[in-house]
Amino acid sequence: MNSETLNTLDTYSKNKYKYGFVTDIDNEKPKKGLNEDIIKFISQKKNEPDWMLDWRLKAFSKWKKMKEPKWANLSFPEIDYQDIYYYSAPKGFEKKPKDLSEVDPKLIETYNKLGIPLEEQKVLAGVAVDVVFDSVSVATTYKGELEKLGIIFCSIGEAIQKHPDLIKKYLGSVIPPGDHSFSALNSAVFTDGSFVYIPEGVKCPMELSTYFRINAENTGQFERTLIIADKGSYVSYLEGCTAPKRDDNQLHAANVELIALEDAEIKYSTVQNWYPGDEDGKGGIYNFVTKRGLCAGKNSKISWTQVETGSAITWKYPSCILKGDNSIGEFYSVAITNNFQQADTGTKMTHIGKNTKSKIISKGISLGRSQNTYRGEVSFLRKAEKARNYTQCDSLLVGNQCGAHTVPYIDSKNNTAVIEHEASTSKINEDQLYYCRQRGLSHEEAVSLIVNGFCKQVLQELPMEFAVEAQKLVSISLEGSVG
Amino acid sequence: MFLEIKDLSVKIENKNILKSLNLNINKGEVHAIMGPNGSGKSTLANVLAGKEDYEILNGRINFKDNDLFDLNIEERAQEGMFLAFQYPVEIPGVNITPFLHSAINSKRKRMNIEEIDNLSFAKLLKSKASDLGINIDMLKRSVNTGFSGGEKKRYEILQMSILNPDLAILDETDSGLDIDALKIVTDGVNKLKTKDNSFLIITHYQKLLDYIKPDYVHVMVNGSIVRSGGSEIAAEIDKDGFQKFQ
Numbered sequence: 001m002n003s004e005t006l007n008t009l010d011t012y013s014k015n016k017y018k019y020g021f022v023t024d025i026d027n028e029k030p031k032k033g034l035n036e037d038i039i040k041f042i043s044q045k046k047n048e049p050d051w052m053l054d055w056r057l058k059a060f061s062k063w064k065k066m067k068e069p070k071w072a073n074l075s076f077p078e079i080d081y082q083d084i085y086y087y088s089a090p091k092g093f094e095k096k097p098k099d100l101s102e103v104d105p106k107l108i109e110t111y112n113k114l115g116i117p118l119e120e121q122k123v124l125a126g127v128a129v130d131v132v133f134d135s136v137s138v139a140t141t142y143k144g145e146l147e148k149l150g151i152i153f154c155s156i157g158e159a160i161q162k163h164p165d166l167i168k169k170y171l172g173s174v175i176p177p178g179d180h181s182f183s184a185l186n187s188a189v190f191t192d193g194s195f196v197y198i199p200e201g202v203k204c205p206m207e208l209s210t211y212f213r214i215n216a217e218n219t220g221q222f223e224r225t226l227i228i229a230d231k232g233s234y235v236s237y238l239e240g241c242t243a244p245k246r247d248d249n250q251l252h253a254a255n256v257e258l259i260a261l262e263d264a265e266i267k268y269s270t271v272q273n274w275y276p277g278d279e280d281g282k283g284g285i286y287n288f289v290t291k292r293g294l295c296a297g298k299n300s301k302i303s304w305t306q307v308e309t310g311s312a313i314t315w316k317y318p319s320c321i322l323k324g325d326n327s328i329g330e331f332y333s334v335a336i337t338n339n340f341q342q343a344d345t346g347t348k349m350t351h352i353g354k355n356t357k358s359k360i361i362s363k364g365i366s367l368g369r370s371q372n373t374y375r376g377e378v379s380f381l382r383k384a385e386k387a388r389n390y391t392q393c394d395s396l397l398v399g400n401q402c403g404a405h406t407v408p409y410i411d412s413k414n415n416t417a418v419i420e421h422e423a424s425t426s427k428i429n430e431d432q433l434y435y436c437r438q439r440g441l442s443h444e445e446a447v448s449l450i451v452n453g454f455c456k457q458v459l460q461e462l463p464m465e466f467a468v469e470a471q472k473l474v475s476i477s478l479e480g481s482v483g
Numbered sequence: 484m485f486l487e488i489k490d491l492s493v494k495i496e497n498k499n500i501l502k503s504l505n506l507n508i509n510k511g512e513v514h515a516i517m518g519p520n521g522s523g524k525s526t527l528a529n530v531l532a533g534k535e536d537y538e539i540l541n542g543r544i545n546f547k548d549n550d551l552f553d554l555n556i557e558e559r560a561q562e563g564m565f566l567a568f569q570y571p572v573e574i575p576g577v578n579i580t581p582f583l584h585s586a587i588n589s590k591r592k593r594m595n596i597e598e599i600d601n602l603s604f605a606k607l608l609k610s611k612a613s614d615l616g617i618n619i620d621m622l623k624r625s626v627n628t629g630f631s632g633g634e635k636k637r638y639e640i641l642q643m644s645i646l647n648p649d650l651a652i653l654d655e656t657d658s659g660l661d662i663d664a665l666k667i668v669t670d671g672v673n674k675l676k677t678k679d680n681s682f683l684i685i686t687h688y689q690k691l692l693d694y695i696k697p698d699y700v701h702v703m704v705n706g707s708i709v710r711s712g713g714s715e716i717a718a719e720i721d722k723d724g725f726q727k728f729q
Contacts, residue, residue, distance in 0.1 A: 439586040440560035453576025
C-alpha cells in the first residue's frame with residue numbers, strides 16, 4: 001500500500017468515528033421527526049460553519065409554510081414528516097449483514113445477472129466491509145489525477161468546509177430553497193451528496209461517478225449535489241449505480257444543481273433503480289427529486305440522461321434554464337414502470353436567451369398495473385429570439401392493465417420560436433413477438449429485445465459501460481411481467 | 484418420418500380453414516404447395532410454426548419424433564423449424580447482429596452445443612451476407628425497418644442461412660419480388676439445400692418453381708390437398724390456372 005492510500009484509509013476511519021457526543025439529542029440515534037433541533041444536530045455532526053446552519057434553518061422555516069405540490073398524476077398516502085429519521089449515519093451501522101449469506105437471495109441473483117463482481121456486491125448490499133482496499137486505492141488514484149487538473153470532486157460536506165466561497169455563491173442558486181416543499185425540505189436536512197468544480201478550460205478526462213467517491217456508501221436519502229463547470233470546461237457525471245439498492249428509507253428527496261458557464265458543457269447521467277415495492281405494491285421508495293441545470297453562459301450546454309426503473313413513486317423533472325445565448329438543453333429519458341409503480345417524470349425547458357435550443361426524447365414503458373406519465377413544460381420568454389424546441393415522447397404499453405399519459409405544456413411569449421412535438425403510444429406488437437419467437441427467442445427475451453429497441457435512442461446517450469448495464473437492467477425490470 | 488401431418492383440421496374465429504389435411508415430407512425433399520388465394524396455405528405455415536390464433540380441431544403433426552403440439556413457438560424454432568414470413572415485421576431499434584446471435588445461441592443451447600461468441604458470429608454473418616449478395620450496410624440497420632419488400636425477403640433468406648434449419652417453410656417468399664431479387668432468394672435456397680434438410684415452399688405463382696426444382700408439388704384448394712404429383716402439375720397450373728382443381 002502506498003502512503004497516499006494509507007492516508008485515505010486513515011481519514012476514512014477517523015471520519016467514521018470522530019463524531020463526539022452531542023448535547024440535546026441522543027448521540028447514537030436521534031429521534032424521529034423534523035424540527036430545529038434535528039437540523040442543528042445534523043449541522044453539528046457535519047461540523048458546519050454557522051452560515052450553513054442559518055441557511056438550513058431559513059429553508060426549514062420556509063418549508064413549514066409550504067404544501068407539497070399536488071399536480072402530479074400520483075396517488076399515495078399522506079407523508080408523515082414527523083415519522084421519519086433525518087439522520088442515520090453511517091447508514092445501517094447496527095443492522096448490516098455480516099456476509100452475503102445474510103442478504104436476500106433475490107438481490108444476489110439480480111447482482112449475478114448484472115455481472116457485478118463479488119466485492120462490489122458486498123458494498124452494494126451494505127455488507128460490513130470495513131475497508132475495501134481496491135476501491136479506496138482506485139478512488140485515491142483518481143483523486144490525485146483530478147487534483148493535478150484543478151478539478152474539485154468531493155462530498156458536499158467537505159466542500160462546505162474547504163470551498164465555502166463556491167458553496168455560498170452557487171448552492172441554492174439554481175434551485176432556491178423556497179422553490180417548493182421538497183427543495184425546502186432537502187435544503188434543511190440534506191446530509192450528503194457530491195460537489196464538483198471544473199476550472200476554466202479543463203475537460204475532465206474521466207466520467208465522474210459517486211461510485212468512486214469513498215463515502216458513496218453513506219449517501220443518504222436527502223442527497224444534495226452541486227456541479228459547476230467554469231468557462232470552456234466539460235464534465236460527464238454518472239449518478240448512482242445500476243445495481244438495485246435495497247433501502248429502508250421511504251422518502252427520498254434529492255436536489256441536484258448544475259451550473260454551466262460560458263462555452264461549458266455538463267452531461268449528467270442517472271440510472272435509478274431504488275426498491276420499487278413488491279409484486280403487490282407493498283413498500284418501495286417515494287422518490288421526489290429536483291434536478292435543475294442553469295446554462296448561465298453563452299454557448300453552454302447541459303444534457304440530462306436518465307433511466308428510471310425503480311421506486312414505488314417517481315416524481316422527477318430534470319430541467320434546463322437556457323439563459324445564455326445559443327445555449328443548449330437536452331433531456332433523454334427512459335422510464336419503466338411495472339407492478340404497482342407510478343412515475344410522473346419529464347422535464348422543463350425554459351428558453352431565456354437568443355438562439356437557445358432544447359431537445360426532449362422521452363420513452364415511457366408501462367407494464368403490470370403501473371401508471372407512467374410524461375409531463376413536460378417548454379416555455380419561451382420574450383427575449384428568446386429564434387429559440388427552438390424538439391420534443392418526442394413515445395409510450396409503450398405491455399399488457400392491458402397499465403396506463404401511459406402524456407402532458408406537454410408549451411408556453412411561448414416570442415413569435416420567432418419554433419416548436420416541434422411528436423408523440424406516439426403503442427402496444428407491444430404480437431406480430432413482433434411471434435417473429436422473434438419463431439427465430440427461437442423466448443417470450444421474455446423477445447419482449448426485452450423489443451423494449452430495448454424502443455429505448456435505443458436514449459440508451460445510446462449513456463456512456464458506454466453504463467449503457468451495457470442499463471440494457472441488462474431494462475431486461476431485469478421486465479421480468480415476470482409477461483406470460 | 485421427418486414431418487407427418489395427419490388429418491389436420493383447423494379453425495379460426497368460427498371459420499374452418501384446414502380440413503382433414505394430410506402431408507408427409509421426408510428428409511432431403513423439396514415440396515411445393517400451390518393454391519389460389521384463401522385456400523389455407525399461409526394458415527398451414529402458421530400452424531406449423533405454432534402461431535397461437537388457431538384452434539386445432541382434429542389431427543396431429545409429428546416433427547422429428549416430436550408431437551409438434553407439445554412444443555411452443557420458440558421450441559419448434561430451436562428444433563430446426565424456420566418460417567420465412569410473407570410479411571416480415573419491422574422491429575425498430577433492434578439490430579440484426581444481436582438478434583440473430585441470440586437466436587442461434589438459443590438453438591445451440593437446446594441442442595447442447597457450445598454457444599458461439601460475438602466475434603465468430605459477426606464473421607459468420609458477414610460471410611453469409613456476402614454469399615447472398617447482401618450489402619454489409621444492411622446489417623447495420625434495425626431488423627426489417629425501412630426495408631423494401633425485396634430487401635425484407637433477402638433478409639429472411641439470410642436469417643435462414645444463419646440458422647440452418649432442418650425444415651424451412653417459405654410462405655409466398657416470391658410475392659412482390661422482381662426477377663433479380665427472385666434470383667437472389669432462390670439461389671440462397673438452392674445453396675442451402677442438402678440431403679439432410681427439407682423445404683416446404685408455399686406459392687401462388689409457378690414462376691418460383693422455375694428456379695427451385697421441387698420433388699413434389701401439391702395443389703391446395705379450400706383447406707385440403709386435392710392433388711399431389713411432380714413438377715408437371717406446376718406446368719398444368721401455369722397453363723390452365725386453379726379452375727379445374729376447384
